Amino acid sequence: MLLSKIFLPLTKDLPTDAKIKSHQLMLRVGMIKQSSAGIYSWLPLGFKVMKKIENIVRQEQNNISAQEMLMPTIQSADIWKESGRYNEYGDEMLRIKDRQGREMLYGPTNEELITEIFRSSIKSYKSLPQMLYHIQWKFRDEVRPRFGIMRCREFYMKDAYSFDISDEEAKKSYNKMFYSYLKIFSKLKLKAIPMAADTGPIGGELSHEFIILADTGESNVYADKKIFEINTNKYDSSEKSLEKMRNDFSSFYAVTDEKFNKSDFDTKVKKDDQISTKGIEVGHIFYFGDKYSKPLNCLVDHQEGKKVAVKMGSYGIGVSRLVGALIEVNFQNNVMKWPKSVSPYDVVIIPNINKNDQKSFEIAIKIYKDLKKQKIDVLLDDVDENMSAKFKKHDLIGVPYQIIIGSRSEENRFEFKEVGENSILLNLEEIKEKIKN
């Protein structure tokens, strides 16, 4: 893609109303545009990153045999009255009346609707376990939306739901999802730690928040720093390995605000290992048994004859929020570097553009075409401005690899730079090798 052709409204000024760096950066490089309070459009650059995150989430959910489907954004109030949450939910629920005067709402989450779908579809233990998920827009009418897409009203979320015949089976589903989340965050190069959490309005007995540490986080977290040393790549999806994984994580203290207890913390964690800081919640998983299946009468025939309420869990990941979280973590000293897996482009070519000497630009075009043929997603900065302005701009756009075509280029070797490291001279084959790893 040629930079001059992209719909990429860059702004030079620091947006005054943006308080955290992800919000500032996303506005400055035109990843998003606010359309009303807490509601954003995703412009091409931001959209590309979000879509890549979505696809990683999808792939890892499919890998544990969760099945994708899609529930609508607008729900009937009826099922929320059945579960008892219609009144409970308060003003955060966007309530709507349609032209016939029917009470509707914009789904803030989907426990009720998925339970309704399940109860009318599955009748026997033979069809269990089941795991369903969807990636869909949600709406929570925050009283004070802020921090850009980190605390907005319309947001993009993956939510999954598991259905099992017993608590014991359900915990296996919970562990699978826990594992899938570790894989997702590992692919995003995020160190997200599962912390024992309060179950909040979703309710139930077992819950973990996946938290990344960041000063701008809204959650207070208290942890044994040794939990950060667990190598999450050593687990596989076998039942035994998943149990070990859960035991390993449970052996270290790591909780959010609501579960925090000072004397527990001091007893269980050595002073030197105590971390007490802020974090950003990027995922939340719950096991809540029959909390919804019971009131909604979602029963299946048990092997032993009687009908039982199905045991459920729900599992959320904030897909749009992860874009912001990745910036909070990877935007350091005014330089952004996207992890390769979600970078909007694989590499950017930055030629020195000079009206009197087109040589650098011609070389750049040649390299551009060559890389495109190799299916490398390459951005060519064909804008007529000086190199220092270009470098500043690309410090914000954050493509992790740069090919710089200027005074230091040789006949067949070009300046190649991985953001945050020194540039080196490489030929085109070596550059391709680097990009593809």
Add this chain to the structure above:
Amino acid sequence: MLLSKIFLPLTKDLPTDAKIKSHQLMLRVGMIKQSSAGIYSWLPLGFKVMKKIENIVRQEQNNISAQEMLMPTIQSADIWKESGRYNEYGDEMLRIKDRQGREMLYGPTNEELITEIFRSSIKSYKSLPQMLYHIQWKFRDEVRPRFGIMRCREFYMKDAYSFDISDEEAKKSYNKMFYSYLKIFSKLKLKAIPMAADTGPIGGELSHEFIILADTGESNVYADKKIFEINTNKYDSSEKSLEKMRNDFSSFYAVTDEKFNKSDFDTKVKKDDQISTKGIEVGHIFYFGDKYSKPLNCLVDHQEGKKVAVKMGSYGIGVSRLVGALIEVNFQNNVMKWPKSVSPYDVVIIPNINKNDQKSFEIAIKIYKDLKKQKIDVLLDDVDENMSAKFKKHDLIGVPYQIIIGSRSEENRFEFKEVGENSILLNLEEIKEKIKN
């Protein structure tokens, strides 16, 4: 995927409230489930088909350098008041008040919002042309939603918007989009004919509906049957070819209701060539110049110095509706056959399952594993029921290729059947060849 593991709630009974075959089929094979009037959940089978259609649309839009982005579902009423459509739109617009009492709405289309984004981002003719699109849920509060997802309230649509400096340039964008639509429908194996259409509430001067012929269609269409003989694959994306394409299509009479004129029809089309029938609208494109850019003050600097209102077009395709349209066309004599490009699975293996003789099932498993290794998306019917029940079921599910493992299988050759044709005995290599083409 094993059929027994999929969330696929099949129903034996013909749904009594479903009047057209796409609605009936989608309910019977568990592609969708209604959650409230005109609002549906997409279950895994239906979701897979819709996602494949979405990806074809995306690919062809990218091929003409349209850039993907994403606008939110909830919009502020303010911009609709600026354009004057807030009152015009009537009861079909789902109007919402948020907790602060602000007037919001669920977007039925996005001309206002994209114009607002554009006017605050692009200031100069140098950045034109631009083409932006998104694939997002829309809501139209139909007074009488019916025909399943064909005339529902919450629906999935691709809408694109073009921005040009002059009418002449804008028409080139219009032609490109026209071409992209022909490519999309060709990949879906749909004969969709562009028909001169009234511009309706979107307004403007130039408009085409893309219509497929079907008895269950809601549009009346009048056409010269020779227009169906145009080979759409002969055009390329060069300006000259695009002009020829438009001229070729314009040379035959083809209009919907609103533009129909009996004496015109009789003068321009020989009696024998006259088609007057019903059709389903699957796409609609408009050129409307400065209809929105003027009231919304979306101006760019012209090369000659003065500011001009940007010239715009909009281009819609009903992604969710296309699922139904494909069924209306391809579900014949109670047998469904998905086009390969959007089939939920590449092939289904149907073994004769017999408790006393596991041989067929064992062979099936072996073939299943082999095909999966080849990245072929294969469905294995591991359900314990007799073959005639299985065949009936697969007549509805509609996977275009079947491998039948039963009495007629030989040691290394198996019954292979393309739906609608006779089965033949092939070895596994030949079968792979057939599936991959």
